[in-house]
Amino acid sequence: MKNRLFVSVALILFARHGYAQTQTQAQDPDEARIADVVTASHILANEGILDSFGHVSTRSVKNPDHMFMPRAMAPALVTRADIVEVDISKNCSAVAPNAPRLNGERFIHCRVYAANPELQSVIHSHDLAVIPFGIANVPLEPVVAQAGFLPAETPLFEVRDAYPPDATKRGVQVTNAKLGDALATKLGKNPAVLMARHGETVVGKSVREATVRALYIHIDAKAQFAGMQLNPHITPIDGPELAVNAKENFDSDRPWQNYLSHLHGAEEQHPEQ
Template sequence: MDANHEKTTLEQLTRKFITGCHILHYHNVVDAYGHLSFRHPFKSDRFCMSRYIAPGTISSPNDLIEYYVKDAEPVDPNSSKGYSERCIHSECYKRYPSVQSVIHSHSEAVVPYTISGVPLRPCFHMGGFLGTGVPVWDIGEAYQPDDIKDMLVRNVHLGSSLAATFSDGGDVPKHAVALMRGHGLTVVADNIEECVLRAIYTQKNAAIQTTALTTRAAYGKATQEIKYLSEEESAAATNMTKWSAQRPWKLWVREVEASNLYVNAA
């Protein structure tokens, strides 16, 4: 592959990344906090995410920082300040070679499922990727004595502990989403579009499940149990969202392009 082709590919991916950040903000998955990243397409030992700014304000390639997967340190030591929780991303890339994009969010619709003991489960076909249940990672069980206990994933050992939640020990993630107690969620995927889709529909699924639980409670025990997707239905629905991901993506791109808030100069 020649240098010009690599340059063009990276430029296209950078533009897609910036658009993805805007889409996540437009759909309230992130606000001033939260972040998206992608693995470098030609250097698998590196990943890219923005400097320390709100996702909705990312606007050009100058806002991106390239990091080493091994320790989440910037390739350029003179880079701008980065996010404190970039080890969430580096450790997911380190543990799972197939993962190409990661999102961390504080979605308010999802947070109740990190602290209530009620499992987040797929309620409708667009949430099939959630599988038969979503694991909840408790940072309190991963702290070391010298850690700052502010709930942030500030270092490699905390990031590694979170990343391990996605599997049963292998190098292929069993789960697409992991919840973080009292904090939010992390999403992994094979590409930016799928990662954004999973983050958005995790939030939508949580809202639907909360409505279903509230509705059932209002009518008492006379109503039937909530019917979640079966394992077979979840697997089939996951495949459906993979091949149809471009459909919502193209709509979401148009939405942010039509907004005066967002700028994408990539």
């Protein structure tokens, strides 16, 4: 009897908390976007697209010169309390003076937002399905219908080109505005850009769109790799097909809900994590 009472009270409190959270998000559009950043971080970590590193961000609705992204931490562990507001226009620095340590590669996000006012979300990952294309100099092509938002060839950012030819020291990470601008230029108006020896950056007009794109780029890369094992002369989606598929004739919310169910299933199997 006591156990039943405890469960009932817990369910009531959970329902009230969920309702209050929904009300807060409805009243504050930035909170709704931040909630999606947290969820997207967990989904992409659960699917193996984000590892111990990588990050998801969103532009502020109320102040488009600001963005929200997690502090420097593992994406799978991100909570609302870990989200930091960052000023895009002021050297990509935290708005709060006592903010926790930020991701060093936040310049990917800031400079992409600065170059593309229409974009509302940026994702940087070290997707192991995608990385081989950037190190083997094999173009990533759209080979599955749900990845028809990709161009005929996804651009590849070579960070070495952003350094002076005689540079004796250089890294592969995008840790300053100059490198961020070079990446944004290579991205152009494409939905994604590969990063040599590093990973990829994916963008969208919402967190959910960017997340779904990252998921289907992962699937597309795996499918292309598998196809090339059977025959190196693959048959990707061609121009006339891309002219239709580029419109993304499927609702991003459907795969979002699907992968959210995967996440909830994983959480139920490992409630202690």
